[in-house]
Amino acid sequence: MYSDLLHALPEVFGLTNFFAVIIGVVAGIVVGAMPGLSATMAISVLVPFTFGLEPLVALGLMAGIYNGAMYGGAIPAVLLRIPGTPAAVATTFDGYPMAQKGQGGFALQVAVVSSSIGGIASAFALMLLAPPLSKVTLLFGPSEVFWVAVFGLASIIFLLGGNPIKGLISACFGVFVSVIGSDPIYGNDRFTFGQLELLDGINMVILLVGLYALPPVIDLLETPLKTDGIGKSQLGTEPIWKTLPRMKHFWKTWLRSSFIGIWIGILPGAGGSMAAFMSYNEARRASKNPEAWGEGEPEGVAAAETANNADTASALIPALTLGIPGTAVAAVMLGGLLVHGLQPGPMLFRDNPDIVFGFMWQFLFGAILLVLLGGSLATNSFARLLNLPRPLLGSIIIVLMLIGVYSIHGRMFDVYMMLGFGAVGWVMDKLKFPLPPVVLGLILGGFAEENLRLALRIGRGDWMVLFSNVTSLVIVALTVAVIVGPILKKKFARPKTQDAT
Amino acid sequence: MSDRHTSRLLRPETLTAIGIIVVAAFFLLATTDLRPISALLPGAMLSGLVVLAVALLVRDQRKASDGEPPVQLSRAPMRVIGAFALIVGYALATDFIGFYPSTIAIIPLVSALFGFRNPLGLLAATVIVVGAVYLIFDFGMSQDFPAGRLWQN
Amino acid sequence: MFNSIKYATVIGATLIAGAAMAQDYPEKPIEVIVGYSAGGGTDVMARTAAPFIEKYLGDGASLVVKNVPGASGQIGVTEVANADPDGYTLGTFNLPGMMARTIDREADYSAESFTYLANVVNDPNVIVTSKRSGIETMDQLVEEARANPGAVTVGMSSLGGDDHFMLIKLQNLTESEFTIVPFRGSAPARTALMGGHVAMGILNISEVASFQDDLNVLGIATTERSDFAPDLPTFSEQGYELVNGSMRGFVAPKGLPEDVEAKLVAAFEQLNGDEEFLAAMAATSNPVEVVTGDDFQVLTQELWDLAKAVWDETPWN
Known part of the structure; x- marks a missing residue:
């Protein structure tokens, strides 16, 4: 198999194939950086178009876009507090405070270096460990996946913000939105009120654009200022090689977050946002000064951005070997493979080694190119966009939001739904309801329910089926240790501190 | 704010809490048609929302009794309403009149209304955005945007 | 006033189009609505x-595929049913799914809403078992299901699909009972089978063709062996009369002008003998079985009857 890997290499360096990766990375950064446009949308628009392209050109474009967009999403997350892609939500936590402190440039450099490292780690996992890692995926049946989702949902506790009541309202709202659509088992409608457009559930991108992009646009128009507060001078961009030494001590975070990202990627369904949230939480837990997190800690940006790129290539491991994509973007990419007659499965590696392994190389080169293309070039040009007069910037984002949401399924219904979420999001923003629990609730709520109910059917209604195997028990133990443990510790520690004050 | 004493029920948090309770209760009614296992998760979330919203309501009313001023939603409510109305109007126009005419109109309209009136800048921005969208999506990717329901049928 | 003028113009345009159509269809691109994502x-x-x-329509005809995804194809097929029957809107059609949807939920179309052009793909069902289940033959499977009713868990892609109807046929034929576990789509069901989380699965041959080493494939629901797996015996060879599959074809709105319909059906008919086409379909794991015109309509009616019978006995939602 490793000889196949090397055999595929010359093909990748073919002029058009390599050029496709470059174009893809640049396009990905742009798409990710535009509030309203997402990687999912970009690749779904691209898939029918790639029908007429050579497989490696098409796949190179997609690999490049995926890698580029996962970093590109960080740019508006840092500069405007609008995550450009769902996976960049956790990047706003520390990225935006950094920009407000005048370290926006450094935040973006941390983001691009971390993204690249995560992407490289993930590409290596895909190239070298795909078959054994797909065996790991097989261990996860419905009951195990249910517990993984519970683990993710429990970690919402860390995202509640200062006001637990509001945080929990956000979480319940997110989970409720996730169950709208057809019932996962019976297929009957739930809360769709006869709208066929709602049957497949509410797409993550629609909710995200509404909640995260619309309120800042309203803010841009609300304040009668001519230009934005973040000027060129305040961005504080230095050449990237000068800032690299300041990132050296992130190596532990890079390592941990890469591992988390790869691991979440190979589990079907959970996806980039969960990887970023989890790795952010873990990095904060391991940090010596957790209080500084959320106030502009560069390591927070590093954790989120490493993880959301580390699940790109690894999400393709279950997609290529088993046909079950690890993230929403990988799901769309799977369509791009099918268009070229590349059926997922063990035969794929035997029948089309040059294409499959070439695709893996393209992921690796995409991740490496990210630093070169995203480093100074993209960062500087996008930061300059923010110097546009605020009303103009606002109106352009409005157009992008409409295009981004419309293009996912090609229907106006989604645009209206996005505006509805936008109104809700604006109120939530003003009343300080935290938004991350909504996102995590939407991703994991329906996912947890579906797997719980599948597990119950397998166990024929016996709830003990959830505890009947080792993998499940390990995840339950992990959930208790990582989430319940620290909370109990805090509870027991509290009386002492109260005595002291 | 001067209307602090007008009504305790018009405080934004109180209104939001009442809104959540009403909407959640409405959806709770819709769960009664479902199988028990199907209604379990949505029912739990909606009941949770009702309980939490009641807690929010009680807390905000306590704050009101303590004389704490309500959260201020916006410094310029008219601008917010105007901006939102323009965005909704843009979506409706795209649907009924078509994507390109609406987009050509909305960029200068929003910018001019909210304070950026340099004609050259507006022209340049509109041409660049609409041109790029056309070249990339329509020409490059043969992606169709709404042509306007008024002109079809 | 404005409306009436517009109305008159539209009517006029339609009449002119109708008159012109008889001679030189197609004179503009034909849209093919696909109810699923690209x-x-x-x-x-x-x-x-x-x-x-x-190629077979000739005269520089051009087909443009338009994806209208959502609600398992229902949004797209409804759009086809409501389109002008002028031959410039065609759509893909999936069986038994499209018929089952008219039974298990409100649908704005019925079997009567279409002009049936051709079914192109027939992807037969297969029964597979997990390597861990220890079940390697149909006889073992049936014996186990009879001895412990409901003990055998069956992974499949959804309720109300071809795999579901296949299981109902199996249960009726062998008087046995299974527990259905409907995953979302066949790939998750297949993965659960490979991991041993469910004992048995009903899938389609195109979905298991490249996984034959990782699963026990017990048989195929066709009358003759499939080119995709020539070594795989049919169920009838094993003494079980089971024929079932998932079909995909093309329809147009009801009321297509007869000459247009004839021209389209003739074009589809020629697909069957086209080696290049058969090779292209085989490369994308699509077993071809072309059934055109009235035969396709009869086939659809049969599947509606089957779905209706299953629904009346055991409604699935």
């Missing part, structure tokens, strides 16, 4: 077939 099995079928249809 890259799905149905989409790949439509895009693979499109150039061949263009």
Whole structure:
């Protein structure tokens, strides 16, 4: 198999194939950086178009876009507090405070270096460990996946913000939105009120654009200022090689977050946002000064951005070997493979080694190119966009939001739904309801329910089926240790501190 | 704010809490048609929302009794309403009149209304955005945007 | 006033179009509505077939695929049913799914809403078991299901699909009872089978063709062996009369002008003998079985009857 890997290499360096990766990375950064446009949308628009392209050109474009967009999403997350892609939500936590402190440039450099490292780690996992890692995926049946989702949902506790009541309202709202659509088992409608457009559930991108992009646009128009507060001078961009030494001590975070990202990627369904949230939480837990997190800690940006790129290539491991994509973007990419007659499965590696392994190389080169293309070039040009007069910037984002949401399924219904979420999001923003629990609730709520109910059917209604195997028990133990443990510790520690004050 | 004493029920948090309770209760009614296992998760979330919203309501009313001023939603409510109305109007126009005419109109309209009136800048921005969208999506990717329901049928 | 003028113009335009159509159809691009996202099995079928249809229609005909995804294809097929029957809107059609949807939920179309052009793909069902289940033959499977009713868990892609109807047929034929575990789509069901989380699965041959080493494939629900797996015995060879599968084809709105319909059906008919087309379909794992015109309509009616009978006995939602 490793000889196949090397055999595929010359093909990748073919002029058009390599050029496709470059174009893809640049396009990905742009798409990710535009509030309203997402990687999912970009690749779904691209898939029918790639029908007429050579497989490696098409796949190179997609690999490049995926890698580029996962970093590109960080740019508006840092500069405007609008995550450009769902996976960049956790990047706003520390990225935006950094920009407000005048370290926006450094935040973006941390983001691009971390993204690249995560992407490289993930590409290596895909190239070298795909078959054994797909065996790991097989261990996860419905009951195990249910517990993984519970683990993710429990970690919402860390995202509640200062006001637990509001945080929990956000979480319940997110989970409720996730169950709208057809019932996962019976297929009957739930809360769709006869709208066929709602049957497949509410797409993550629609909710995200509404909640995260619309309120800042309203803010841009609300304040009668001519230009934005973040000027060129305040961005504080230095050449990237000068800032690299300041990132050296992130190596532990890079390592941990890469591992988390790869691991979440190979589990079907959970996806980039969960990887970023989890790795952010873990990095904060391991940090010596957790209080500084959320106030502009560069390591927070590093954790989120490493993880959301580390699940790109690894999400393709279950997609290529088993046909079950690890993230929403990988799901769309799977369509791009099918268009070229590349059926997922063990035969794929035997029948089309040059294409499959070439695709893996393209992921690796995409991740490496990210630093070169995203480093100074993209960062500087996008930061300059923010110097546009605020009303103009606002109106352009409005157009992008409409295009981004419309293009996912090609229907106006989604645009209206996005505006509805936008109104809700604006109120939530003003009343300080935290938004991350909504996102995590939407991703994991329906996912947890579906797997719980599948597990119950397998166990024929016996709830003990959830505890009947080792993998499940390990995840339950992990959930208790990582989430319940620290909370109990805090509870027991509290009386002492109260005595002291 | 001067209307602090007008009504305790018009405080934004109180209104939001009442809104959540009403909407959640409405959806709770819709769960009664479902199988028990199907209604379990949505029912739990909606009941949770009702309980939490009641807690929010009680807390905000306590704050009101303590004389704490309500959260201020916006410094310029008219601008917010105007901006939102323009965005909704843009979506409706795209649907009924078509994507390109609406987009050509909305960029200068929003910018001019909210304070950026340099004609050259507006022209340049509109041409660049609409041109790029056309070249990339329509020409490059043969992606169709709404042509306007008024002109079809 | 404005409306009436517009109305008159539209009517006029339609009449002119109708008159012109008789001679030189097609004179503009034909839209093919696919009810699924780009890259799905149905989409790949439509895009693979499109150039061949263009070839057989002749006169520089052009087919443009338009994806209208949502609600398992229902949104797209409804759009086809409501389109003008002028031959410039065609759509893909999935069986038994499209018929089952008219039974298990409100649908704005019925079997009567279409002009049936051709079914192109027939992907037969297969029964597979997990390597861990220890079940290697149909007889073992039936014996186990009879001895412990409901103990055998069956992974499949959804309720109300071809795999579900296949299981109902199996249960009726062998008087046995299974527990259905409906995953979302066949790939998760297949993965659960490989991991041993469910004992048995009902899938389609195109979905297991490349996984035959990782699963026990017990048989195929066709009358003759499939080219995709020539070594795989049919169920009838093993003494079980089971024939079932998932079908994909093309329809147009009801009321197509007769000459247009004839021209389209003739074009689809020629697909069957086109080696190049058959090779392209085989490369994308699509077993071809072309059934055109009235035969396709009869086939659809049969599947509606089957779905209705199953629904009346054991409604699935």
